[in-house]
Amino acid sequence: MSADLIQFFTVNWLGQLIVIVAQCLAVxxxxxxxxxxxxxxxxxxxxxxxxxxxxxxxxxxxxxxxFADGLKLVLxxxxxxxxxxxxxFIIAPMxxxxxxxxxxxxxxxxxxxxxxxxxxxxxxxxxxSSLGVYGIIIAGWASNSKYAFLxxxxxxxxxxxxxxxxxxxLITVLLCVGSLNLSDVVMAxxxxxxxxxxxxxLPMFVIFFVSALAETNRTPFDLPMSEAELVAGFxxxxxxxTFGLFFLGEYANMILLSxxxxxxxxxxxxxxxxxxxxxxxxxxxxxxxxxAFLLFVFSWTKGTLPRYRYDQLMRLGWKVFLxxxxxxxxxxxxxxxxxxxxxxx
Amino acid sequence: xxxxxxxxxxxxxxxxxSGAMVVVSRNPVYSVLFLILAFFNAAALFVLIGAEFxxxxxxxxxxxxxxxxxxxxxxxxxxxLVELREGFLKxxxxxxxxxxxxxxxxxxxxxxxxxxxxxxxxLNKQGAQVLAIDNTRAxxxxxxxxxxxxxxxxxxxxxxAMIGAIVLTLRTRPGVRRQKVGDQINRTKEEAMTVVKVxxxxxx
Numbered sequence: 001m002s003a004d005l006i007q008f009f010t011v012n013w014l015g016q017l018i019v020i021v022a023q024c025l026a027v028x029x030x031x032x033x034x035x036x037x038x039x040x041x042x043x044x045x046x047x048x049x050x051x052x053x054x055x056x057x058x059x060x061x062x063x064x065x066x067f068a069d070g071l072k073l074v075l076x077x078x079x080x081x082x083x084x085x086x087x088x089f090i091i092a093p094m095x096x097x098x099x100x101x102x103x104x105x106x107x108x109x110x111x112x113x114x115x116x117x118x119x120x121x122x123x124x125x126x127x128x129s130s131l132g133v134y135g136i137i138i139a140g141w142a143s144n145s146k147y148a149f150l151x152x153x154x155x156x157x158x159x160x161x162x163x164x165x166x167x168x169x170l171i172t173v174l175l176c177v178g179s180l181n182l183s184d185v186v187m188a189x190x191x192x193x194x195x196x197x198x199x200x201x202l203p204m205f206v207i208f209f210v211s212a213l214a215e216t217n218r219t220p221f222d223l224p225m226s227e228a229e230l231v232a233g234f235x236x237x238x239x240x241x242t243f244g245l246f247f248l249g250e251y252a253n254m255i256l257l258s259x260x261x262x263x264x265x266x267x268x269x270x271x272x273x274x275x276x277x278x279x280x281x282x283x284x285x286x287x288x289x290x291x292a293f294l295l296f297v298f299s300w301t302k303g304t305l306p307r308y309r310y311d312q313l314m315r316l317g318w319k320v321f322l323x324x325x326x327x328x329x330x331x332x333x334x335x336x337x338x339x340x341x342x343x344x345x
Numbered sequence: 346x347x348x349x350x351x352x353x354x355x356x357x358x359x360x361x362x363s364g365a366m367v368v369v370s371r372n373p374v375y376s377v378l379f380l381i382l383a384f385f386n387a388a389a390l391f392v393l394i395g396a397e398f399x400x401x402x403x404x405x406x407x408x409x410x411x412x413x414x415x416x417x418x419x420x421x422x423x424x425x426l427v428e429l430r431e432g433f434l435k436x437x438x439x440x441x442x443x444x445x446x447x448x449x450x451x452x453x454x455x456x457x458x459x460x461x462x463x464x465x466x467x468l469n470k471q472g473a474q475v476l477a478i479d480n481t482r483a484x485x486x487x488x489x490x491x492x493x494x495x496x497x498x499x500x501x502x503x504x505x506a507m508i509g510a511i512v513l514t515l516r517t518r519p520g521v522r523r524q525k526v527g528d529q530i531n532r533t534k535e536e537a538m539t540v541v542k543v544x545x546x547x548x549x
Contacts, residue, residue: 119481120397120398123398123401123405124401127401127404127409130408131408134381134416137420141416152420153417153420153421156413156416156417160410160414163409312524315526
């Protein structure tokens with residue numbers, strides 16, 4: 001009986017399809033719940049920074065607040081401006097949300113817990129994260145509004161600029177690993193937190209985190225939606241669930257980049273101390289804790305820092321991060337080559 | 346195998362159709378969006394033949410960077426659709442000729458017309474040798490060793506193009522106040538502020 005079942009789920013195409021759909025649901029549903037609670041945690045963290053209470057009315061400790069907000073967005077009317085390009089206007093938030101979800105296919109949650117264990121995992125993540133800009137830029141153009149369009153242009157320039165330095169960060173990490181597979185990246189950091197890449201590559205970790213802030217349009221780089229100048233930037237004209245998809249996509253992207261940071265620099269599912277009581281904790285818990293830590297830093301930054309000016313943003317991206325990360329790539333390569341630490345491939 | 350063939354035909358059909366739409370669309374923004382769709386499907390075709398590295402690089406470079414800049418420029422253009430249509434017939438022969446030349450080159454290169462097949466078979470032989478490792482490693486092994494000089498030349502060509510673009514667009518405007526971060530950081534308390542004792546009811 002069980003042999004038949006195994007046969008069905010591994011050979012039969014229908015069985016394989018069921019397995020794939022189940023895997024996707026197993027990633028997507030917890031992800032969406034985390035996105036919902038990330039909005040709650042975000043608001044609680046800012047509230048604490050500003051000595052307020054934050055959401056505390058809906059449910060115990062305000063825990064049902066995200067669902068109340070979600071329900072409100074679903075029930076509201078979707079307004080398409082009369083001069084907007086209706087098709088692109090509706091497609092744009094879908095693209096923004098979808099690109100934030102499909103990237104999770106290659107993220108390893110634990111040893112072997114990954115939907116698609118492909119050889120070019122890092123490149124896939126990089127490719128998908130560079131697509132996120134389309135949702136925003138199409139939204140800005142299709143809205144046919146100057147605020148939305150200016151927000152979209154800012155966002156496009158910003159994301160393209162900071163992708164360059166993220167690319168160099170990825171190159172440094174994969175120089176140290178010798179593989180583009182994300183599971184291999186984690187395995188290369190096994191053996192306690194002093195083996196994780198954030199220590200030898202600390203400058204790159206900082207650059208990665210700051211670029212991740214810019215890539216997700218978070219404070220201090222939230223110029224695409226700076227409400228003082230641009231109302232709400234690229235999603236000025238969006239309402240109800242079309243806005244909701246942008247919002248969810250932004251948070252899903254934040255969680256994704258935190259996960260990427262955890263995989264590249266904080267040892268993925270590895271336990272920080274590789275000895276008995278710590279190794280009993282499942283890897284996925286460590287992974288979630290690391291993501292949660294990075295997300296907390298995201299909220300912390302938002303509660304602490306003022307917004308950058310646009311020229312300062314470009315200066316930081318092109319004149320500081322680009323040369324530093326390029327130099328660090330060369331330095332890392334030289335140290336690996338002459339120190340004899342080149343990973344075997 | 347059937348599924349793979351089906352996927353190939355779907356991706357190929359979408360690539361060709363969106364390629365046609367790039368040319369035919371009235372609105373340049375639609376053209377760029379169709380171009381992106383074509384890039385994407387070309388990447389999918391690369392994945393189907395097992396060239397996942399090229400596929401990812403295609404998406405990262407063309408879709409993630411080049412097409413964004415295209416879109417960026419095209420969206421800011423003041424588009425006059427009537428004028429755009431006027432040029433269509435004028436440029437049609439030139440465009441068609443370039444298309445024919447490119448297609449003929451591909452046919453020649455593939456050895457369909459009898460010539461050039463020697464290089465292809467040689468390349469295929471090389472491909473068979475390195476097939477045991479994944480294609481990222483395969484490219485890495487030859488790119489920085491066997492084709493090192495060609496790689497460097499390609500880089501220099503791009504560098505020259507970049508410098509050319511900068512030279513063409515660089516202009517110094519007088520009277521622009523720039524932020525000098527070094528000066529700001531180097532300011533000291535002594536030079537930046539003076540402490541004034543203001544007498545009561547006296548004012549400054």
